[in-house]
Amino acid sequence: MIKGKHFIEVNDFSLEEIEDLLCFASKIIQDEKNYTDLCKGNLIATLFFEPSTRTKLSFESAILRLGGQVMGFADAMTSSVSKGESLIDTIQTISCYADLIIMRHPKEGAPKLASKYSKVPIINGGDGSHQHPTQTLTDLLTISSLKGSFSNLTIGLCGDLKFGRTTHSLTK
Secondary structure (H helix, E strand, O other), X not given: OOOOOOEOXXXXXXXXXXXXXXXXXXXXXXXXXXXXXXXXXXXEEEEEOOOOOHHHHHHHXXXXXXXXXXXXXXXXXXOHHHHOOOHHHHHXXXXXXXXXXXXXXXXXXXXXXXXXXXXXXXXXXEEOOOXXXXXXXXXXXXXXXXXXXXXXXXXXXOOOOOOOHHHHXXXX
């Protein structure tokens, strides 16, 4: 299993690591009750510097269902960022409290910058129009469960192909 690694872009994991993650996710889906303590004792920070409903709540519900605890903010204006604290200062502070940081930011590259200053792994929950690698894992899990494999498939992408971070991640 992948432990202690930042997940900023889809290419941060090898194809084999992604397949292992998808296999593990399938096991959790099939028998949720066996994984209710998987994150026990872990405190995960969700730092959402821009509005989000589905991504934020999907992370938080997953953490809670796996026995972890959640802290964080859904609006950067309720944090010290509103007083001028830099992203680097925020990450350095939060990484002293949490075991993992999940972050969404409106600026491309912000999670990558954060990963350079964090003492704990960072998961990118979307950064500007750059990437949304966790959505890609969800999409791949859906494709895998419906089609059984990724071989010999033609997949069409629609929407905002220039600025859509989910599309940018999935094409990689």
